[in-house]
Amino acid sequence: MAAEPLDDYINAVAKALALPVEEAWRPAVRANLEVSLRLARLVDEFPLPDETEPASVYTA
Amino acid sequence: MTVSTDGLSAQQIAQAVTDGKLSALDATEAALARIAKHDSVLNSFTDVTAERARAKARAVDVAIAAGEKVGPLAGVPFAVKNLFDVKGLATRAGSKINRDLAPSTRDATLIERMEAQGAVLVGALNMGEYAYDFTGENVHDGPSRNPHDPTRMTGGSSGGSGSAVGGGLVPIALGSDTNGSIRVPSSFCGAFGLKPTYGRLSRARSFPFVASLDHLGPLARSVSDLALAYDAMQGPDADDAACTTRPVEPVTPLLAQGIDGLRVAVAGGYFQKNVFPEAVEAVARVARALNATQTVEIPEAARARAAAYVITTTEGASLHLDRLRKRPNDFDPAVRDRLIAGAMVPAPLVDRAQKFRRWYRAKVLELFKSVDVIIAPATPCIAPKLGQVNFVLDGVELPVRANIGIHTQPISFIGLPVVAVPVPLVPMPIGVQIIAAPWREDIALRVAHALERAGVATAPIPRGL
Numbered sequence: 001m002a003a004e005p006l007d008d009y010i011n012a013v014a015k016a017l018a019l020p021v022e023e024a025w026r027p028a029v030r031a032n033l034e035v036s037l038r039l040a041r042l043v044d045e046f047p048l049p050d051e052t053e054p055a056s057v058y059t060a
Numbered sequence: 061m062t063v064s065t066d067g068l069s070a071q072q073i074a075q076a077v078t079d080g081k082l083s084a085l086d087a088t089e090a091a092l093a094r095i096a097k098h099d100s101v102l103n104s105f106t107d108v109t110a111e112r113a114r115a116k117a118r119a120v121d122v123a124i125a126a127g128e129k130v131g132p133l134a135g136v137p138f139a140v141k142n143l144f145d146v147k148g149l150a151t152r153a154g155s156k157i158n159r160d161l162a163p164s165t166r167d168a169t170l171i172e173r174m175e176a177q178g179a180v181l182v183g184a185l186n187m188g189e190y191a192y193d194f195t196g197e198n199v200h201d202g203p204s205r206n207p208h209d210p211t212r213m214t215g216g217s218s219g220g221s222g223s224a225v226g227g228g229l230v231p232i233a234l235g236s237d238t239n240g241s242i243r244v245p246s247s248f249c250g251a252f253g254l255k256p257t258y259g260r261l262s263r264a265r266s267f268p269f270v271a272s273l274d275h276l277g278p279l280a281r282s283v284s285d286l287a288l289a290y291d292a293m294q295g296p297d298a299d300d301a302a303c304t305t306r307p308v309e310p311v312t313p314l315l316a317q318g319i320d321g322l323r324v325a326v327a328g329g330y331f332q333k334n335v336f337p338e339a340v341e342a343v344a345r346v347a348r349a350l351n352a353t354q355t356v357e358i359p360e361a362a363r364a365r366a367a368a369y370v371i372t373t374t375e376g377a378s379l380h381l382d383r384l385r386k387r388p389n390d391f392d393p394a395v396r397d398r399l400i401a402g403a404m405v406p407a408p409l410v411d412r413a414q415k416f417r418r419w420y421r422a423k424v425l426e427l428f429k430s431v432d433v434i435i436a437p438a439t440p441c442i443a444p445k446l447g448q449v450n451f452v453l454d455g456v457e458l459p460v461r462a463n464i465g466i467h468t469q470p471i472s473f474i475g476l477p478v479v480a481v482p483v484p485l486v487p488m489p490i491g492v493q494i495i496a497a498p499w500r501e502d503i504a505l506r507v508a509h510a511l512e513r514a515g516v517a518t519a520p521i522p523r524g525l
Contacts, residue, residue, distance in 0.1 A: 029397050040366070
């Protein structure tokens with residue numbers, strides 16, 4: 001059982017992506033991920049029409 | 061004996077060179093002498109390309125002697141953030157890791173275009189690692205230092221660009237801006253900075269950060285110089301997938317048109333929160349000078365900033381994924397830990413951020429039906445002290461790094477053109493964003509020019525330099 005709620009997730013994604021996360025880095029990685037997810041939730045909770053296109057640039 | 065060109069604008073240097081009153085070589089030697097004299101303090105340069113610069117300057121002088129036409133930047137020294145490819149140098153992008161890259165075999169498009177108009181590259185400039193930075197600090201090269209107070213930050217990530225121009229070492233520098241990295245150092249160092257419309261200027265052969273948001277642009281000590289550089293660099297480029305096919309739209313001839321008839325509004329709500337009194341004062345001075353009495357609310361700006369953050373951290377992580385696996389200990393630890401976290405953000409949240417971007421763009425473009433220009437702070441504060449971690453605002457302690465870009469991010473998120481104009485407060489300058497509709501750099505530059513002529517915006521001369 002991980003000490004922090006996000007630690008299991010960090011372990012799983014690190015393994016899936018073959019990313020090294022040393023124990024000494026974990027608090028900073030976790031803190032950054034918490035900020036990213038908090039800001040992502042702010043976007044996530046905003047209702048958008050299903051037809052909304054992403055804004056990425058691609059021209060065939 | 062080196063001729064002094066201290067205090068001369070790019071326009072004045074080019075005129076003197078073209079008229080035969082100053083050689084390009086003397087202008088170049090003068091810039092090299094300024095760098096040699098002051099950069100031990102400012103730490104703005106990571107590479108000084110002296111021999112290349114002398115060779116280019118001699119070529120300009122030979123062309124003039126032969127009666128050939130030289131461009132409007134003849135003999136003008138300039139420097140570039142070290143994420144631009146410079147032939148013969150490894151493009152370090154502020155990192156340790158990239159120093160192992162092979163030397164570039166060709167200059168970045170924008171360097172080629174500046175030099176095609178007679179400008180002379182004198183070096184590459186310090187920056188935050190991989191451009192993921194708002195401070196101008198760099199663990200590998202040391203911090204670039206603020207020319208108005210070397211104990212303070214330059215702002216980032218184009219910190220060397222801000223320092224070199226603000227300190228008068230070169231009249232023009234090029235930088236990049238993903239979330240504010242031209243506008244923040246312009247604000248902290250007292251320079252004019254142009255972040256053009258997304259896609260306006262080619263990014264070819266520059267080291268990327270966030271493809272969705274990366275822009276390149278100039279910093280200068282006057283609006284005329286900013287426009288000269290911008291005009292030299294415009295034009296389509298098949299080597300950058302995001303570069304527009306629009307023709308060159310020169311702004312230099314339009315600067316003197318003035319601002320009669322332009323509708324100017326102050327950004328309200330989000331842009332009036334979390335600001336220090338200096339930022340409030342700077343915006344008020346600009347608003348008064350422009351007779352801007354109207355306030356507009358940019359809708360969902362906080363969410364726009366959040367979405368920009370998500371796209372930045374995830375695209376940045378994607379870019380560096382393999383380096384994070386293979387050389388994690390060679391990163392600045394703070395950058396590494398942000399990027400690793402970015403790699404862990406679930407994909408649907410990134411997709412939603414890109415969809416929100418399109419929604420937000422439509423809403424902001426509606427505003428431009430009733431206004432031509434929106435003004436907003438460039439930074440919430442003057443340059444913090446180097447190494448400063450927190451500041452106190454309205455009794456609340458806030459992290460410096462996370463808050464420096466709060467007013468720039470919602471604007472670059474949808475690629476609007478912005479000129480950051482320096483308001484010369486004492487003891488430190490601070491910038492104000494002049495924001496226009498997409499592809500209307502001309503309007504933002506005309507307004508900046510009017511503010512400069514009115515004495516409201518100016519690049520202050522640093523004390524002691």
